[in-house]
Amino acid sequence: MQKLKPSQRAINTKPSPIRGLVNxxxxxxxxxxxxxxxxxxxxxxxxxxxxxxxxxKFKEKVVAYAPSQGRAETQEAWEVYFxxxxxxxxAEECIVTLGGVEALFLAHAAxxxxxxEILIFEPFYPYYENHADILGTKVVPISLSIKNGFHLxxxxxxxxxxxxxxxxxxxxxxxxxxxxxxxxQEVKTVAKxxxxxxxxxxxxxxxxxxGFERAALSMAxxxxxxxxxxLTDTTSKRFNLCGGRVGVLASHNKxxxxxxxxxxxxxxxxxxxxxxxxxxxxxxxxxYYQPTIKLxxxxxxxxxxxxxxxxxxxxxxxxxxxxxxFYIIVGLPIKNAQxxxxxxxxxxxxxxxxxxxxxxxxxxxxxGLGLNEIRLSYVVGIPIIKESMLMLKxxxxxxxxxxxxLCK
Amino acid sequence: MQKLKPSQRAINTKPSPIRGLVNxxxxxxxxxxxxxxxxxxxxxxxxxxxxxxxxxKFKEKVVAYAPSQGRAETQEAWEVYFxxxxxxxxAEECIVTLGGVEALFLAHAAxxxxxxEILIFEPFYPYYENHADILGTKVVPISLSIKNGFHLxxxxxxxxxxxxxxxxxxxxxxxxxxxxxxxxQEVKTVAKxxxxxxxxxxxxxxxxxxGFERAALSMAxxxxxxxxxxLTDTTSKRFNLCGGRVGVLASHNKxxxxxxxxxxxxxxxxxxxxxxxxxxxxxxxxxYYQPTIKLxxxxxxxxxxxxxxxxxxxxxxxxxxxxxxFYIIVGLPIKNAQxxxxxxxxxxxxxxxxxxxxxxxxxxxxxGLGLNEIRLSYVVGIPIIKESMLMLKxxxxxxxxxxxxLCK
Numbered sequence: 136m137q138k139l140k141p142s143q144r145a146i147n148t149k150p151s152p153i154r155g156l157v158n159x160x161x162x163x164x165x166x167x168x169x170x171x172x173x174x175x176x177x178x179x180x181x182x183x184x185x186x187x188x189x190x191x192k193f194k195e196k197v198v199a200y201a202p203s204q205g206r207a208e209t210q211e212a213w214e215v216y217f218x219x220x221x222x223x224x225x226a227e228e229c230i231v232t233l234g235g236v237e238a239l240f241l242a243h244a245a246x247x248x249x250x251x252e253i254l255i256f257e258p259f260y261p262y263y264e265n266h267a268d269i270l271g272t273k274v275v276p277i278s279l280s281i282k283n284g285f286h287l288x289x290x291x292x293x294x295x296x297x298x299x300x301x302x303x304x305x306x307x308x309x310x311x312x313x314x315x316x317x318x319x320q321e322v323k324t325v326a327k328x329x330x331x332x333x334x335x336x337x338x339x340x341x342x343x344x345x346g347f348e349r350a351a352l353s354m355a356x357x358x359x360x361x362x363x364x365x366l367t368d369t370t371s372k373r374f375n376l377c378g379g380r381v382g383v384l385a386s387h388n389k390x391x392x393x394x395x396x397x398x399x400x401x402x403x404x405x406x407x408x409x410x411x412x413x414x415x416x417x418x419x420x421x422x423y424y425q426p427t428i429k430l431x432x433x434x435x436x437x438x439x440x441x442x443x444x445x446x447x448x449x450x451x452x453x454x455x456x457x458x459x460x461f462y463i464i465v466g467l468p469i470k471n472a473q474x475x476x477x478x479x480x481x482x483x484x485x486x487x488x489x490x491x492x493x494x495x496x497x498x499x500x501x502x503g504l505g506l507n508e509i510r511l512s513y514v515v516g517i518p519i520i521k522e523s524m525l526m527l528k529x530x531x532x533x534x535x536x537x538x539x540x541l542c543k
Numbered sequence: 544m545q546k547l548k549p550s551q552r553a554i555n556t557k558p559s560p561i562r563g564l565v566n567x568x569x570x571x572x573x574x575x576x577x578x579x580x581x582x583x584x585x586x587x588x589x590x591x592x593x594x595x596x597x598x599x600k601f602k603e604k605v606v607a608y609a610p611s612q613g614r615a616e617t618q619e620a621w622e623v624y625f626x627x628x629x630x631x632x633x634a635e636e637c638i639v640t641l642g643g644v645e646a647l648f649l650a651h652a653a654x655x656x657x658x659x660e661i662l663i664f665e666p667f668y669p670y671y672e673n674h675a676d677i678l679g680t681k682v683v684p685i686s687l688s689i690k691n692g693f694h695l696x697x698x699x700x701x702x703x704x705x706x707x708x709x710x711x712x713x714x715x716x717x718x719x720x721x722x723x724x725x726x727x728q729e730v731k732t733v734a735k736x737x738x739x740x741x742x743x744x745x746x747x748x749x750x751x752x753x754g755f756e757r758a759a760l761s762m763a764x765x766x767x768x769x770x771x772x773x774l775t776d777t778t779s780k781r782f783n784l785c786g787g788r789v790g791v792l793a794s795h796n797k798x799x800x801x802x803x804x805x806x807x808x809x810x811x812x813x814x815x816x817x818x819x820x821x822x823x824x825x826x827x828x829x830x831y832y833q834p835t836i837k838l839x840x841x842x843x844x845x846x847x848x849x850x851x852x853x854x855x856x857x858x859x860x861x862x863x864x865x866x867x868x869f870y871i872i873v874g875l876p877i878k879n880a881q882x883x884x885x886x887x888x889x890x891x892x893x894x895x896x897x898x899x900x901x902x903x904x905x906x907x908x909x910x911g912l913g914l915n916e917i918r919l920s921y922v923v924g925i926p927i928i929k930e931s932m933l934m935l936k937x938x939x940x941x942x943x944x945x946x947x948x949l950c951k
Contacts, residue, residue: 138710138741139771144678145653145802148809181604190816191599196589198786233641236811245553249657249679265809270552271657271679302546333546363547378606378815394553401556401673403644406814407786408598 148268152261152497159480160491169488170480171523173511176311178375178461180430183423186376189412201404204396205231205383209410212417213368213383219420220343222355224366224385230396231383231405235341235369238384239305240266242365245395246303246335247272254296254304254334258285258464258498258505260311275301276500281466281508284455285313287321293328303335304328308351309342312498312510313464314435314457319352326357336364341372341382342460344424347432351459355385362388370413373424379409431461434513434520438463441524449531451543453508464495466508467531468543472496475534475541476509483533485526507543556676560669560905567888568899577896578888579931581919584719586783586869588838591831594784597820609812612804613639613791617818620825621776621791627828628751630763632774632793638804639791639813643749643777646792647713648674650773653803654711654743655680662704662712662742666693666872666906666913668719683709684908689874689916692863693721695729701736711743712736716759717750720906720918721872722843722865727760734765744772749780749790750868752832755840759867763793770796778821781832787817839869842921842928846871849932857939859951861916872903874916875939876951880904883942883949884917891941893934915951 140146153174160170204210210226217224232238239262247253249271255263257276267274275296279285287293306325309316317325329336338354355366369382386392416423439456442465446452451468469475472494479490495508513520535542548554561582568578612618618634625632640646647670655661657679663671665684675682683704687693695701714733717724725733737744746762763774777790794800824831847864850873854860859876877883880902887898903916921928943950 139743141653141799141802142656142659144656145806148802148805150805151808154808177605177608179605182606186606187601190601193595193598197585197587198590198594198784200585200785234811236809240810244677245549248550248552251550262809262811265805269652269678269806269809335547376606377608378812380812380814391549394549394556397556397558397673398553398677400559400562401644401670401677402648403642403670404786404788406788406817408816409814 144268144271148265149261153493156476156480156491156493159477163480163489167487168484170491171488171515171519171526172491173513173515173523174491174493175512175514177377177514178372178427179514179516180375180427182375183416185415186374186379186412189415190408193408193411198407201231201407201410203400203404205229205405206407206410208414209381212414213385216417216420217385220353222353222366224355224387228387228392229383229385230392230399231381231410232399233405234371234380234382235339235367236262236382238367238369238382239263239337239339241384241395241398242337242367243267243272244270244398245391246337246365250300251302252298252300254293254301256306257500258312258495259305260307261497263305264500273300274500278499278501278504279313281453281455281464285310285315285464287317287324290324290328297332301332301334303337305337305339306354307339308354309345309459311342311460312462312493312495314460314462316346316349316351316459318349322352322354323357326354326360329363330360334363336360338364338366340366341369343368344373344428345431345461346459347435348458365391370416373420374413374416375427376413379413381405381409381413431513434461434517437517437520438511438513438524441521445524445528445531449528461513463511463513464508465511469507469534470541470543472507472509478534479530483530485529488526490523490526490530552676552679556673557669561901564884564888564899564901567885571888571897575895576892578899579896579923579927579934580899581921581923581931582899582901583920583922585785585922586780586835587922587924588783588835590783591824593823594782594787594820597823598816601816601819606815609639609815609818611808611812613637613813614815614818616822617789620822621793624825624828625793628761630761630774632763632795636795636800637791637793638800638807639789639818640807641813642779642788642790643747643775644670644790646775646777646790647671647745647747649792649803649806650745650775651675651680652678652806653799654745654773658708659710660706660708662701662709664714665908666720666903667713668715668747669905671713672908681708682908686907686909686912687721689861689863689872693718693723693872695725695732698732698736705740709740709742711745713745713747714762715747716762717753717867719750719868720870720901720903722868722870724754724757724759724867726757730760730762731765734762734768737771738768742771744768746772746774748774749777751776752781752836753839753869754867755843756866773799778824781828782821782824783835784821787821789813789817789821839921842869842925845925845928846919846921846932849929853932853936853939857936869921871919871921872916873919877915877942878949878951880915880917886942887938891938893937896934898931898934898938
């Protein structure tokens with residue numbers, strides 16, 4: 136052990152895969168360059184006015200600690216929201232968390248000990264692995280392929296990854312970063328697999344309503360595994376409220392809830408004002424998210440058509456029509472998407488404008504995967520999407536001329 | 544490994560030592576009994592009006608994620624606040640955290656690996672140890688004694704606890720739960736000890752201004768250790784804002800900051816609205832906390848005189864005049880403070896009123912310590928303090944008659 140050094144767990148934890156690019160984007164912006172952002176996982180629609188009205192209604196004289204499990208009003212509001220989407224969690228089966236990400240951390244900590252393994256389909260939201268780094272657990276990736284639109288591999292591929300230490304499987308549906316909405320049959324396959332191997336299922340369903348062709352079937356509705364499902368969710372995405380930080384962790388498993396509650400105690404509580412301000416939103420959820428889903432579907436179509444258009448002249452693009460959330464992963468005819476993404480920011484210009492995209496390799500755990508892929512997050516308006524797809528076409532052509540050795 | 548069981552780390556984590564009593568208190572309250580609360584670590588004064596005004600001023604259309612290090616305005620406000628108390632941390636040396644408790648967790652995680660040891664003076668805030676349980680580290684307690692007012696033991700007692708795995712010392716000053724304000728000489732002793740043994744110092748100074756006889760010397764002011772001090776603080780106590788959840792972690796050590804930042808990323812961000820609403824409070828801190836300190840000092844005097852009064856007729860009380868924060872630990876002439884505290888709630892009545900106190904054993908790690916001690920938190924008005932000390936006197940007398948075998 137080295138004295139006066141940070142912990143190995145901190146040293147081993149990776150920085151966000153997009154942070155370096157955000158710094159680079161900021162440098163360009165400071166020089167007056169316009170940057171179209173396709174790297175952000177946050178809706179651009181305004182937060183509902185009712186949220187601000189509720190914030191202003193807060194009348195308690197002391198902004199006191201909320202209970203560690205959450206304010207009773209907020210727990211009950213989650214019950215009402217879940218009921219509205221056909222999921223049955225009682226208020227007392229919900230712990231209010233600091234966004235969805237804390238629900239994921241708490242579930243991870245309450246289920247896995249150091250050395251235990253958790254299966255996660257890759258590419259995945261990178262902070263899942265940061266949690267493993269902090270907790271000394273191990274993420275075992277099950278690779279999905281862009282070629283079949285990131286749908287499930289054969290079950291025997293999944294089974295190969297199970298060891299004595301496998302304790303849970305994390306299942307994000309609809310998926311960030313792929314935009315896939317798994318079919319009801321796939322959800323049942325994962326449930327059956329977890330049942331057979333006695334694995335906990337952490338079901339990350341924060342994009343639940345964002346299924347454009349079909350609704351995502353919630354893992355919480357699969358009766359056979361209801362005692363081993365831990366559902367994580369948040370108000371961030373469907374209410375355009377990422378900075379409100381009110382999420383939830385829900386489970387029917389009493390033993391799990393009693394134990395995870397102690398971990399929740401050790402961070403005291405989630406902010407009181409936001410907890411109360413989201414109650415109205417959760418109780419009338421559809422009213423707020425329905426209009427934005429329509430708009431996201433239109434944007435999805437715009438980006439998909441834009442990419443199809445590029446594919447007419449640039450060969451070697453790989454992508455599928457995304458089915459949900461607000462992400463798409465695109466394989467490009469290049470060798471190093473990191474280099475391409477940096478080059479976009481530092482060198483490529485179209486009317487003094489450029490693009491900020493996320494190289495996808497940072498979403499894979501297996502080294503060498505996703506090197507030629509980028510993730511696009513369509514949280515900008517359709518005119519910007521259209522302009523940006525034309526820019527991407529131009530950029531690929533320039534890049535191929537300039538760096539032929541870095542192209543396929 | 545057992546399948547479909549919670550993790551051992553969760554099972555091993557202790558519940559809050561006062562939670563059971565809070566449930567018991569709520570049962571009595573539901574029956575119409577009035578309960579005077581001396582168990583809560585939260586000021587009862589109203590949150591400053593300016594906080595609510597600032598909350599209402601929030602005008603951004605999207606409540607977006609704040610940066611993981613905090614909003615620039617909030618980082619800068621912490622710099623201004625620190626400067627006002629003679630501490631020099633630049634904005635970029637501050638990471639905004641979810642209250643003080645998250646700052647403690649992040650520091651713990653960024654400094655200690657599983658199996659590493661952290662020295663903590665006991666009795667201590669129990670969630671320090673929950674963090675160790677979650678992270679697989681080990682709290683090594685250095686026992687303080689009620690007999691010398693919970694001041695430092697001789698340095699050789701501290702040195703005995705150092706092993707090859709000792710990586711940090713946690714120092715809370717002024718102290719929860721003892722109310723001690725360590726002398727400047729004691730602060731220097733801890734600094735020298737850390738320097739000699741190459742230990743990180745986590746300095747928890749959330750009660751900084753609550754020193755009634757003398758100000759607490761900040762560990763951040765000791766030049767010799769400035770590169771190994773991690774300061775944790777919060778807006779919770781001095782602004783009566785426990786439910787606002789805006790704390791800070793500050794350090795001059797660049798390597799530490801780079802690494803802890805990655806851990807902070809993995810929980811996204813602290814709520815945006817509160818971050819902006821505390822800016823004015825932090826920049827004009829004295830205006831808000833000065834009046835409450837005077838009131839706490841008056842309460843401290845009231846509780847101390849009340850206890851002196853009890854000691855005139857009940858022998859075997861042990862306590863010292865608390866020097867800061869808003870806590871006092873009292874040794875009672877009984878064998879089991881847990882039993883006494885429960886009995887107060889279930890059986891003792893004075894004008895249909897009773898007391899809720901915290902048995903102190905839960906604040907000690909070493910088994911057998913603090914069994915006859917209670918912690919009183921004086922976050923109620925002076926009339927209630929006076930009434931409650933009379934009640935405590937009556938209660939001790941009744942308890943001695945009823946349970947002679949449980950008394951000393």
